[in-house]
Amino acid sequence: MKVKILFFILILIGLGSGCNGNQNQLDNYNDLSISQVHTSKPIDQSVANHAKEKIITKEEISDVKAVNTDNELLIAIKVGNFNRFRLKNIEKSVKSDLKKMYPDHKVFVSSDKKMFWELENIEQRLKKNDTNKKNLKKDLNKLKSLMKEQT
Numbered sequence: 001m002k003v004k005i006l007f008f009i010l011i012l013i014g015l016g017s018g019c020n021g022n023q024n025q026l027d028n029y030n031d032l033s034i035s036q037v038h039t040s041k042p043i044d045q046s047v048a049n050h051a052k053e054k055i056i057t058k059e060e061i062s063d064v065k066a067v068n069t070d071n072e073l074l075i076a077i078k079v080g081n082f083n084r085f086r087l088k089n090i091e092k093s094v095k096s097d098l099k100k101m102y103p104d105h106k107v108f109v110s111s112d113k114k115m116f117w118e119l120e121n122i123e124q125r126l127k128k129n130d131t132n133k134k135n136l137k138k139d140l141n142k143l144k145s146l147m148k149e150q151t
Contacts, residue, residue, distance in 0.1 A: 043133055045126060047073060047105065051098055060090055065119035067126070067140065069133075073098065073105040074140055076116035087111055110147050118143055 048066035051073060055064045063078040075098065079090055095109040110116075122139055125131040131139075 043126060043131070043136060044068075047102060048075075051075060051101070054097070054101065055094055058090075058094070060086070061094075063116075065116055065123055067119055067122050067136070068105065069137055069140060071105055072108070072140065072144075073102060074108045074115075074119060074143060075110070076119045077109065077111050078113075078116060079111055108144060108147055110150075112147075112150060115143060115147065118146075 045068060048068040051068075052064045052066045052075075055061055055066075055075065055077065060079055060083040061077050062080050064075060066073065066075045068074070075094065077090070077094060079087060083090060091109050091111055095107055098105075098107045098109070118139075122131070122136070126136075
């Protein structure tokens with residue numbers, strides 16, 4: 001009888017402590033931060049920064065990178081594994097929201113990992129002041145052609 005009670009208590013302690021361990025992981029997952037990109041006069045990235053703040057609030061999007069020129073906005077999104085089943089719908093939703101927010105910009109949205117990586121590299125160069133307007137437009141034109149190839 002004592003063995004059964006002791007065994008039952010040990011199981012309750014084990015289950016109780018096992019369930020509490022995941023709380024910190026969930027809190028860290030919801031602590032997403034987006035990086036603000038250079039916003040000085042030559043290459044103003046305030047549109048991209050504002051778009052990232054709006055997009056990251058969507059539940060299904062885990063990370064976002066964005067770069068803009070005077071009349072174009074390129075966005076790359078990361079979507080969680082389970083939400084990848086609805087990838088096209090999520091892309092369409094993001095694109096339509098951004099078109100409403102920025103009607104004077106031509107919006108390009110991609111969930112491709114290579115596009116995400118390329119935009120991340122461009123953002124890093126913008127942060128370091130390591131690019132100019134001409135090179136930025138050239139890089140973005142290359143990315144747009146890659147986006148069109150994938151569709």
